[in-house]
Amino acid sequence: MPSPIDARVAVVLKGWPRLSETFIAQEIAGLEARGVALEIWSLRRPTDKHRHPVHDRVQGRVVYLPEYLKDDPSRVWAGWLKARRLPGYATSRARFLADLRRDPSANRLRRWGQALVLAAELPASIDRLYAHFLHTPASVTRYAALMRGLPWSVSAHAKDIWTSAPWEAAEKLADCAWAVTCTNMGADRLRALSTRPDKVKLVYHGLDFAHLPAPMHLRARRDGSDAADPVVILSIGRKVEKKGFGDLLDALALLPKTLHWRFEHIGAGELGDLLKAQAERLGIADRCTWLGAQPQKQVFAALARADLFVLASKKAADGDQDGLPNVLMEAAHQGLAIVSTRAAAIGEFIEDGENGLLAPPGAPEALSAALARMIAHPDLRQQLAHRAAETVRTRFSFDAGVDWIASALGQGVQPEAMLSEARAAE
Structure with missing residues (x-):
């Protein structure tokens, strides 16, 4: 049994479990096998009727955020009451409002509401956040991480790279600790958008033979x-x-x-x-x-x-x-x-x-x-x-990629340093 990684990670996903995203489940199971203590925070409940065996290998706690804010207004309200007292709330709110001005959509408001709940309900033991997909999951993760003063990282894949607005992708890359993506083409795109291209790492999914x-x-x-x-x-x-x-x-x-x-x-x-x-x-x-x-x-x-x-x-x-x-x-x-x-x-x-x-x-x-x-x-x-x-x-080595991600998730960053860096960027 591998020695435990010295970090507790909240993994933020669009939906769990999903039959079409076996590569994510495979990675999460691989991280747990390497001693990463994690829990899953899903933006929506599953819609698939079946599960893959790999989903059953994942042991971490699963929490479902309110998919639509109107469906659970009391939970969203309770989230805001708690989140507004967090040290990074003002910084996160400023980020959200700047995003909302450029993207005045219901989807943007929903991600802010989900982030309030996530930031309020995350256990104190969580050391960092890790999002799969650069679009909506990374938005929720970014806002919540800023509120809590925690480092966050992202794994980008396909649609999220090519359909995200360049300004938003660039700002997320500036805020995150590091980003991984699964193709050289995607890595080139993200590096071109980032002021710190070295933050972007190419990690092919590979197969867990x-x-x-x-x-x-x-x-x-x-x-x-x-x-x-x-x-x-x-x-x-x-x-x-x-x-x-x-x-x-x-x-x-x-x-x-x-x-x-x-x-x-x-x-x-x-x-x-x-x-x-x-x-x-x-x-x-x-x-x-x-x-x-x-x-x-x-x-x-x-x-x-x-x-x-x-x-x-x-x-x-x-x-x-x-x-x-x-x-x-x-x-x-x-x-x-x-x-x-x-x-x-x-x-x-x-x-x-x-x-x-x-x-x-x-x-x-x-x-x-x-x-x-x-x-x-x-x-x-x-x-x-x-x-x-x-x-x-x-x-296409699955082991090499998951080893790198497990190691990166285990590298501690002081929350105070992260929050100071975010404030300085405003």
Whole structure:
């Protein structure tokens, strides 16, 4: 058993547990295994019907903040009565009001109310705060940390980097002790916004191999020539614009009629009905199976029965885009060949023709050509899958990243020094 880290940490999340954020649960479990004493403060209650096994490994206390202030006004009022007497309240309130002038939204008011409750209810034993996502969780964390005079840090990922206003991201980076992010592309963006680029650390999520099923090294040699035994194509991800499932359906419809295939999808999302209707229009609905959100056991069962994995990521109209989706590494670890796009940071893992096939984002014709090549050539699938699995094992170390975060969380900063620094910046 590792020796305990000399810190007690409050981890602030948008929601706990969430099936689509296994990488966060994996990190939290890894931190606890390294002796970090933590508790989870969630901005909303879970909406998923299932849990992954990794969620059950996490032992820290879970506290849910009022998702909407109107739902628990007495708790918000009690939070304000206590928070207004904290030494950093005036400094935090000034930060909030400056933010509100530039972003006069109901969402901003809600984050302030949640921060009041968080600051008021945090146990005295908490030494620092740590937010996952640079947008709303970091706003709540920042305001509460200032009120309590505690250091705070943030892990930034994808949408939060690319859709946050530059002024807000820059100010959060100025206030936090350090920030980590999971792609080199994201790290470059944050460093460009920060007056202290050295605060930003690149930490790939990686995979915790000890808690994953053993990979399949030998798979069926289907080549799409047998209508009774079609090639199984799998994709996993939320049904949102940046995942490119509309492009993927167009690409599937363009496949040669001589190739026999079946498509499976795992994931929830707002575009579900539109995608099913699109599959009907394209005449491929009978080949598509929509499984919805699934627990980890069923996810890995789907990875085991598939022949290849595809993810058609692209940049959404609002600027949202993926980072480096963990599901690509999970598919590679399980021995699946990968077809994806050059969107976001996918190229930091997959090199076209070396350990997978990549198409331009938003280009169904090119994606279809890559899929056709993979479907018809099982030897190519096996070769690229082997190389992708080797890339995961050698370049994406879960242990190294979580070791760094655990060490950084254990480095003490005097609360008085943090509050003095914040006041000086005003």
